Amino acid sequence: MKKTSFHFLRVGLAVTFLWIGVLIFKNPGAWGGYLQPWAVGLLPIPLAQAMIGTAILDIAIGAFLLFDFLPWLAALVGAIHILIVLAVSGITDITVRDIGLLVAALALMIDSLPQKVLNKIKLQKL
Numbered sequence: 001m002k003k004t005s006f007h008f009l010r011v012g013l014a015v016t017f018l019w020i021g022v023l024i025f026k027n028p029g030a031w032g033g034y035l036q037p038w039a040v041g042l043l044p045i046p047l048a049q050a051m052i053g054t055a056i057l058d059i060a061i062g063a064f065l066l067f068d069f070l071p072w073l074a075a076l077v078g079a080i081h082i083l084i085v086l087a088v089s090g091i092t093d094i095t096v097r098d099i100g101l102l103v104a105a106l107a108l109m110i111d112s113l114p115q116k117v118l119n120k121i122k123l124q125k126l
Contacts, residue, residue: 017062075109
């Protein structure tokens with residue numbers, strides 16, 4: 001059962017991912033500045049291209065969440081994405097925001113898992 005709070009969380013995360021995706025598209029170089037130098041060195045493509053790919057990923061996650069299409073999968077991908085962001089950006093003043101977004105994405109994923117997946121998890125416990 002999807003409660004009203006589920007929809008508020010889903011739409012709120014959707015808007016956040018969509019908005020950040022658009023902001024990254026507008027200025028990929030500035031957003032690339034949040035990456036630690038060691039992480040930039042690992043990129044197989046130029047930083048601007050990596051950031052545009054990130055913008056596309058953010059917009060896709062936001063769209064899936066906004067249209068309630070496979071929200072569990074979008075939230076899972078979003079959570080993994082935020083974990084990577086936390087790993088490559090280091091501890092800063094905005095880390096606490098990313099932790100909040102990570103926990104929100106995980107909560108949304110857990111709350112929207114399909115019954116088929118939940119049944120498999122329950123069978124694993126037995």
